[in-house]
Amino acid sequence: MAKFQVSSTIFFALFFCFLLIASYETGVAEAKICGKMSxxxxxxxxxxxNCDRQCKNWExxxxxxxxxxxxxxxxxxxxKCRA
Incomplete structure (x- = not known):
């Protein structure tokens, strides 16, 4: 029973570390989108x-x-927002 507790504790610790690493920003910048009236x-x-078409074609x-x-x-x- 003690062996099961140790292995499950290690599993959850590794799983928690994986979640932290996965959620950490990798430095890839997302393009921000800014809206303004046409x-x-x-x-x-x-x-x-029609609005979408006009914004793409004209602006x-x-x-x-x-x-x-x-x-x-x-x-x-x-x-795309300017930095």
Whole structure:
């Protein structure tokens, strides 16, 4: 019984060390995404697909989507943040 306790304690200690190592940042930087209201969109945004297309084609953004702004919806474009 004592041998089982020792081996299970070692197992959990190694497992805990593995979790710590796995969760530690490896230095790979993730690209941050920043959103701002579209400069080329006019009117209320009701279709995120159209907003996405306009942001990509006209403003060279990564993505675009409609979001609530005041009493309506506006087109927001998302870009890589500058460091």
């Amino acid at each position: 400069k080329t969109w006019s009117g209320m945004c009701v279709n995120s697909g 060279k953004a990564l993505h675009g989507a409609c979001h609530r702004r005041g009493f309506g919806f506006a087109c927001f474009c998302y870009f």
